[in-house]
Amino acid sequence: MDINATLIGQTIAMVVFVWFCMKYIWPPLLAAIEERQEKIAEGLAAAEKGDQKLEEAKAEADQIISDARKQATGILDQAHARANEIVAEGKADGTKERDRQLAAAKAEIDQETNKAREELRGQVSAIAVASAEKILQREIDPKQHEDILGKLASEL
């Protein structure tokens, strides 16, 4: 292990290598690392901002949903009320129509009854007159006995 000129050679080699490293290796590598660090920091900041925005959007969405729900409930209530109204209206209409038809039917029935009664009256008076004729064996002038027949018919 004697000292010799290798020492100087190594010193020169080291100076050259360090110079090369300082000139051509260190700066680009460190620049890349620092650039990436910056990018990561920016990315993290952006992510945080995104989170915040998401939070805000969520709150907004919640607000919108609750509004919509309220509105929907309102509409539903209105619809119920309207439905009830329609049903009630329908019921009222139905009742009215039934009453009307009932009344019409009654009127018709009355009319028919009256008509039948009149007819019957006429026939009865005719029968009465015929039977009386037979009994009396003579003709009764219906014109002479019109007052009696009318009395009879009205009594029937």
Place this chain on the structure above:
Amino acid sequence: MAEAGHGPQTSGDYITHHLQNLQVCKDESGAWVWNECAGNMAAINVDSMFWSVLLGLIFLVAFRNVAKKTSADKPGKFQAFVEIIVDFVDTSVKDTFHGKSKLIAPLGLTIFVWVFLMNLMDLVPVDWIPMAAAAAGIPYMKVVPTTDVNITFGMSIAVFILIIIYTHMAKGPLGLIKDLTLHPIAPPTKGIGIIAAPFIIAFNFILETVALVAKPISLSLRLFGNMFAGELIFILIALIGWFQLPLHFGWAVFHVLIVTLQAFIFMMLTIVYLSLASESH
């Protein structure tokens, strides 16, 4: 293989052979000679230089490739790996060195990766490369550059020069002299005590000079000692025949720790020394 007693080679020969650098130097007649350079200060350890420069170039090429097509958006796997190392070094530098310097961080990165790669050569089984070299006609081949004191000392001298330069830059031309003479005991500037000032200055100077010179020496010898000892144990393990396999594995696992740790320590101490040099007391 490395078994003692096979062939004419003794264990002593084996170890000595493994610890011998491939050297080239000029002899007295001025001709280049190989491996007869004991005591010649102008000799060059060709193997140490070769592996050191090769590993340094591997580091530079690999990292330069990443740096060229680096992208902040989608790092590839190797880029991610490189960036982990860069970030690790950058954090270490920022934690320790508070001034602004374009040099310290790349210096730390170069030292860390380069020393790590040189140390890592220790994990290549001790006979593989030397035997391949012997087959190619090269008699000696020491593959771990950091087990050569010249290599570690060469690096620490570069660091030492930087310490001087940084002191000079931070404290001016007189700063270094002041650092060396006015600490740790401040000499009295007035009163009767002024007589003692020269002695105190002389005392400070000796103390601080030793402290200053001890920095590069301890830096280089720490790395050299650790790696040399580790290598020596690998060589000793390689001597014991087939039972070396589990032992070798065990020591290699442990050595991975030393390899990384020593590279880190060399880098960290360099940063610390330079930050001490550029900070005023």
